[in-house]
Amino acid sequence: MAEAILKVKNLSKHFVIRKSFLSSKTIIKAVDNISFEVKKGEILGLIGESGSGKTTTGNLILKLLKNDNGSLFFNNINITDMEEKQMRSLRKEIQIIFQHTHGTLDPKMTIGELLLEPLKIHRIVSDCEYDNEVGRLLEMVGLSKSNKEKFPHQLSGGQRQRVGIARAIATRPKFIVCDEPVSALDVSVQGQILNLLLELKKSLDLTYLFISHDLKVIKYICNRIAVMYKGQIVEIGDRDEVLNNPQNEYTQNLIESII
Ligand SMILES: Nc1ncnc2c1ncn2[C@@H]1O[C@H](COP(=O)(O)OP(=O)(O)OP(=O)(O)O)[C@@H](O)[C@H]1O
Ligand SMILES: [Mg+2]
Known part of the structure; x- marks a missing residue:
């Protein structure tokens, strides 16, 4: 067991x-x-x-x-x-995924910045790898890398929840x-x-x-x-x-x- x-x-x-x-x-x-x-x-x-x-x-x-x-x-x-x-x-x-992304995804930050945040706080990868890692996270949750430049309001509810999931898995x-x-x-x-x-x-x-x-x-x-x-x-x-x-x-x- x-x-x-x-x-x-x-x-x-x-x-x-x-x-x-x-x-x-x-x-x-x-x-x-x-x-x-x-x-x-x-x-x-x-x-x-x-x-x-x-x-x-x-x-x-x-x-x-x-x-x-x-x-x-x-x-x-x-x-x-x-x-x-x-x-x-x-x-x-230990991470959490919430029901509503509006409380967790700062509307003033781009998707790329939102994913960088946990990577930086927990020093998950070295500085030169940040960009690659953000792209990798987006792909892992089924979003294209081009979403990096977008803001949360430019995504659908399902896409925003994918970003919420990407943030949760960012810290491994x-x-x-x-x-x-x-x-x-x-x-x-x-x-x-x-x-x-x-x-x-x-x-x-x-x-x-x-x-x-x-x-x-x-x-x-x-x-x-x-x-x-x-x-x-x-x-x-x-x-x-x-x-x-x-x-x-x-x-x-x-x-x-x-x-
Ligand atoms: N910060 C708080 N102050 C006072 N009461 C609270 C607080 N947070 C939750 N409660 C109360 O505690 C109880 C449990 O709330 P909780 O949010 O854990 O329920 P839940 O099962 O998640 O409900 P839902 O399915 O609606 O999300 C409820 O009676 C709620 O009103
Ligand atoms: Mg609840």
Whole structure:
């Protein structure tokens, strides 16, 4: 059996909100004591309705958010409280692809500049190789090199997501959290992006945590499925087992709702 690349143990994140200055505090248990592993080379799907805590889970793994409780292990190294300085070399190994590219692709930067950014930050290649590497990344995600000079608004949604993927693979990661990477795209383009992610997984030996609220997408791309409901993982198992013989009532309803 493959080793775990990521182990999540008893992870929690609660948000405290106050609707107005005078109202009392409400605690939202966005992620509530979850534990799971992602094995090297697999695609683990994380599915659940809106607000169930999927994005918060992804952001905690990337350490874009600080957890309240629990721990995270990457390749058996406890990264939970690792300082940013120490995290630096690990940062390039763990990447994220977001649903919306407008938050991540600066509209004032050309595609070439956007791809140069991660290459420079993490010193992936030497200075004289930057141009070649940008061209290589574009080709890897199915875009021609001529796109280098363009700005994000000059590309289609699918092309922009390809740039988002190119930025994620630029640092030569081992593990990528894909947070609804096709949900903002036309159905006709979704399949192309999913197939690109599958090809890259194979050629670059990647492991994905694939977040989606769409069971059809999860069914197509994942080996195993974790079902999230109200901040908790209520079911986890091999794709066909979960889909054909769901044990949890919430999973049963989720599957019935799309049949
Ligand atoms: N920064 C925040 N402050 C307060 N509450 C938050 C914050 N981020 C998320 N939440 C709340 O935490 C819960 C989980 O949110 P999260 O975005 O993780 O859900 P999700 O499963 O990704 O949903 P979606 O499918 O809509 O993307 C929700 O109730 C959300 O409103
Ligand atoms: Mg989300």
